[in-house]
Amino acid sequence: MxxxxxxxxxxxxxxxxxxxxxxxxxxxxxxxxxxxxxxxxxxxxGVPGRVEDVVRRQWGELRIRSWTESGWWTAPERIGDRIAPLVGAAPGQIVVGDSTSVNVFKALVAAVRMAGDGRDEILVDATTFPTDGYIAESAARLTGSTLRPVAPDEVPAALSGRTAAVLLNHVDYRTGRLHDLPGLTAAVRAAGAVSVWDLCHSAGALPVGLDEHGVDLAVGCTYKYLNGGPGSPAYLYVRAGLHDRFDSPLPGWNSHAEPFGMRSEYEPGTGAVRGRVGTPDILSMLALEAALEVWDGxxxxxxxxxxxxxxxxxxxxxxxxxxxxxxxxxxxxxxxxxxxxxxxxxxxxxxxxxxxxxxxxxxxxxxxxxxxxxxxxxxxxxxxxxxxxxxxxxxxxx
Amino acid sequence: MxxxxxxxxxxxxxxxxxxxxxxxxxxxxxxxxxxxxxxxxxxxxGVPGRVEDVVRRQWGELRIRSWTESGWWTAPERIGDRIAPLVGAAPGQIVVGDSTSVNVFKALVAAVRMAGDGRDEILVDATTFPTDGYIAESAARLTGSTLRPVAPDEVPAALSGRTAAVLLNHVDYRTGRLHDLPGLTAAVRAAGAVSVWDLCHSAGALPVGLDEHGVDLAVGCTYKYLNGGPGSPAYLYVRAGLHDRFDSPLPGWNSHAEPFGMRSEYEPGTGAVRGRVGTPDILSMLALEAALEVWDGxxxxxxxxxxxxxxxxxxxxxxxxxxxxxxxxxxxxxxxxxxxxxxxxxxxxxxxxxxxxxxxxxxxxxxxxxxxxxxxxxxxxxxxxxxxxxxxxxxxxx
Structure with a gap:
């Protein structure tokens, strides 16, 4: 050799x-x-030039008009659809915004609510990046559930009729171990629980196959293999079949069916938009959009x-x-x-x-x-x- | 004339x-x-030049080193301290990050927890910008409280031994009415409840006097009178005397006492940092920092x-x-x-x-x-x- x-x-x-x-x-x-x-x-x-245009022209010249004329308002779903093929998702299921931690919170609370009565346990990867564990603990506390840390390969044995949701990492942040997403997702589904995958260390580095493997919910950051820039917004995937049951703990005005109706009663929008919360962070979001162009082809x-x-x-x-x-x-x-x-x-x-x-x-x-x-x-x-x-x-x- | x-x-x-x-x-x-x-x-x-430097040099050349060398890690509190004098707050009480909606959620859940046992009602401005009402409803649902919408001038009469928290707008988003922050804050405090003020439509336009009037918690956006740019990060004020009791429903790794210890047990940091959640959104955050320089003098x-x-x-x-x-x-x-x-x-x-x-x-x-x-x-x-x-x-x- x-x-x-x-x-x-x-x-x-x-x-x-x-x-x-x-x-x-x-x-x-x-x-x-x-x-x-x-x-x-x-x-x-391609990013610096795009960011300069967003700052100087879209914000500086068009100002408020850019919410419609520069496509600011629709950016969270548009950029979600740009990420979708990288994680094996059909369009309309991913929304970009907030941090990974905030999206883990949305996903887990919504997962527990979807799982329904009698299911009061959340399983969490015991080797997880800490923030997922901290947020899972908070989600458990606020939904009256019990949090149980389990090594990923012990999840199948730990599943029961009590399991509401299972939060797993696709790739371990420390060791780089890739977990068996298809197999674990199937096991979670078979137990009647809701799967939540954290894709921070896999999206952009390997095939994920969210739709193919029937993942329920997923979150991920965009500043690692997706090159979105420091602290660029995270994303949330909700399987299309679950959209109507996605009951967010952070129902901000951006997720409303009629955001500019300024109605005092909350009525969730349709589709991925339910994962939105407040006003999207446009500079970082459009830097990410430019960064995603490297994936063309x-x-x-x-x-x-x-x-x-x-x-x-x-x-x-x-x-x-x-x-x-x-x-x-x-x-x-x-x-x-x-x-x-x-x-x-x-x-x-x-x-x-x-x-x-x-x-x-x-x-x-x-x-x-x-x-x-x-x-x-x-x-x-x-x-x-x-x-x-x-x-x-x-x-x-x- | x-x-x-x-x-x-x-x-x-x-x-x-x-x-x-x-x-x-x-x-x-x-x-x-x-x-x-x-x-x-x-x-x-001053913003476009600063953003260009952040993108080209800090991200493009220094990359990961910028978390320390370009002051990225400490930006949320540093920029909070830059906003502090505009809202009458001493340093160390404001942290920048997330959207206003997310900060309303943190503040309200933490407020209910501070208020303690036996207090199970949240009062919310009945004329509020809708997102505050939606998020208050979620905070009430998750903490087992009752949400009661009340016109701001009827708050004193509505306060009782059941009141945990009161969420008010300093200036009404629709009519432009300025509410009596000193008087209402004093009434809330006298009733033993926790005050949460939304400063979106007042900060940068008029004196707020958070410390002077004994406000407990406050949130605000930075893209209106503070000119931080579209969807720039919001901020959270927690009165120094309440830091130790601030128990966040979004305890992300950035709020940990030792964020790089990667410990599985959550232990909150000291001071304003408790209001952090996940990785801060650096591009938008540093654009805001540049924008705040117009307030010099x-x-x-x-x-x-x-x-x-x-x-x-x-x-x-x-x-x-x-x-x-x-x-x-x-x-x-x-x-x-x-x-x-x-x-x-x-x-x-x-x-x-x-x-x-x-x-x-x-x-x-x-x-x-x-x-x-x-x-x-x-x-x-x-x-x-x-x-x-x-x-x-x-x-x-x-």
Whole structure:
């Protein structure tokens, strides 16, 4: 087998997504590798110009008229429909707005209400990104339910006639483990409970298949693999068949059947609009819309294939360069269990990450001992991967 | 008395805030008058450059490092402290983020929890902007309380030992009526209940005096008189003495005592940070921060004096130009009951507003028969006011 550098060049030459890299603003320093796109995606080149137009012309010149003339009012559903094919959803089921945490709250309370009487338990992924757990606790408290943390693979055994809702992560934020969305969703459905999936670490990195697998509700952020920018608005998916039963705990005026009727009685709108709350955050929302244009012509299957090739190659380079025993991968070896990141357990991980960043190799540190590297198929190449692994080895030896 | 045009010129010449107009992007057409700053404030000239820097340099070049190096992480409280003097609050009590509706929800649920056992009724302004009523209904439902709509001046009589929280608007969105914040807050406190004020239509237009009058909780938007841009993030004020008792229904990871500890147990942070939820929306938030710079050196008392002079002069011009009986002002005559807008009831108000907008005089229409005109003292002059009234008369006669 040839050396990693040669293999990287060959893989880059064969990369069907290679041309996409030019659609992002990336460091031009040769030794810089951005492996934190699973935390904050890189800037797509089309975004600054669009944002400038939104600020100077739409806001500055048209002002209030832009709510209709620049399509501000309909942006949450329009951008939702742009995200839909990336997560396997037909149009009309996704609305963009608010943070992921707020959307988890909407989804969970609505899920408990849908589940109906006699179901008073919420199951939550015990290894979840903390905010989902905190919000689930609040949703349980406010709906008079019990919250029960369960490891994802123990969910089927934990389901019962008491289960109202199950909140799961598609990909674990720490280890990068990909959970079995089709199987777990089917189990939840079979138990008569409502499934809620958090797609923060999967959407834009691998196929999700929301419609195909019969997911009930889902949420996700847009600033990781979707490159929407810092704190860009999250989204909420409600399966079309559940729209009429979606009873939001945050029924703001934007979700009203007649928002400008200014009626004192609340009457929910029809469809995805029920997931709206207050006035949408236009600057961030339209920056996201511009960012989503990089997905034109991209097949999610090609993204997934490249993502797996990138993480495989990274693990291969780590094995080749890093002394055995110095790091331990927490990321599953099996493709069907792997997301688009690699988590390496390592002594002094915090300090190691600081030194990597000084060298231009940017990942992140997750307490207490994890080096986390994200692989973003739209703008990373195999040479980046090889270089990152080599710098990691140098830092670990130094 | 001289004619309105001459009086307008004299008033403009004496205007201590006149120079502020140059800090905003305004139409250069002579006949255009923007009277919708109470819905979407005009663009401050400093905003586009700042946003460009945030997008191109902070996001595009520094990427994830900006969370610390560009002050992204601390923006919600930093910008809260910038708003604080405009609403009479000492630093450390305001956090920026989420929509007004979401903040009303946080405030009301937290208020009911603070009020304690035996208090199971929420009073809400019966004339409120609808979203506050819808969200109050949800907060009541989720906390097992009863919601009771009451006209603001009937609140003192409606208070009882059952009252947990009272949600009021400082200025009525439709009529422009200014409610008695000091008196009503004192009455709510005397009854042992928690006051929640919505400042959307007052902050930036008149003194609020949150600390001085002992307000418990307050929320407000930033895209009206604070000119933060379309859908810019709202804010939440929690009186310092109540921070330890502020028990949020949306305890996202950003409000945790140790957000990067990634702990599964929720432990709220100290101070205003408790009002945070998820990842803050940085583009919109930093656009708002740039917009707030126009307040440097501005006394809120001067804004209030000019606001009253503008609305007085508008009513005077309407009396002078518009045939008697054609419109009826819903806005109180007494200064102590007037916000910074004028609402005129008028037959065919929808159509009249369309024709006004065609002529460049932009206000808004509120169902079913109200012409609403907002007066923004930082960038409106008296000649604008005179011209708007004259065009209104022409349209009404036409």
């Amino acid at each position: 040839s050396d990693p550098e040669t293999r990287a060049k060959k893989l880059d030459a064969e990369d069907e997504l290679g041309a996409k890299r030019a659609e992002f603003v990336l460091d031009d320093r040769d030794d810089a590798v951005y492996l934190d796109g699973n935390s904050l995606g890189a800037l797509p080149v 991209v097949r999610v299957e090609a993204v997934r294939a490249k993502s797996l090739a990138l993480t495989d190659f990274f693990l291969e380079c780590v094995r080749e360069y890093v002394p055995e025993g110095r790091v331990e991968s927490l990321t599953p070896v099996a493709h069907e269990e792997r997301g688009s990141q690699v988590a390496l357990r390592c002594a002094d991980a915090g300090e190691v990450m600081e030194r990597l960043i000084e060298r231009g190799v940017v990942g992140d540190f997750r307490h207490p001992d994890v080096l986390r590297f994200g692989f973003t198929p739209l703008y990373m190449g195999f040479t980046d991967v090889q270089r990152a692994a080599r710098v990691l080895a140098e830092v670990l030896e130094g | 001289s004619d309105p045009e001459t009086r307008a010129k004299k008033l403009d010449a004496e205007d201590e805030l006149g120079a502020k107009r140059a800090e905003f992007v305004l139409d250069d057409r002579d006949d255009a008058v923007y009277l919708d700053g109470n819905s979407l404030g005009a663009l401050p000239v 501005v006394r809120v008392e001067a804004v209030r004096a000019k606001s009253l002079a503008l609305t007085d002069f508008f009513l005077e011009c309407v009396r002078e130009y518009v045939p008697e009986g054609r419109v009826e002002s819903l806005t109180p005559v007494a200064h102590e009951e007037r916000g910074s807008q004028v609402a005129l009831r008028c037959a065919d108000a929808g159509e009249v507003m369309e024709r006004l907008i065609e002529r460049g005089v932009v206000g808004d229409f509120r169902h079913p028969d109200v012409l609403r005109f907002g007066f923004t003292p930082l960038y409106m002059g008296f000649t604008d006011v005179q011209r708007a009234a004259r065009v209104l008369a022409e349209v009404l006669e036409g």
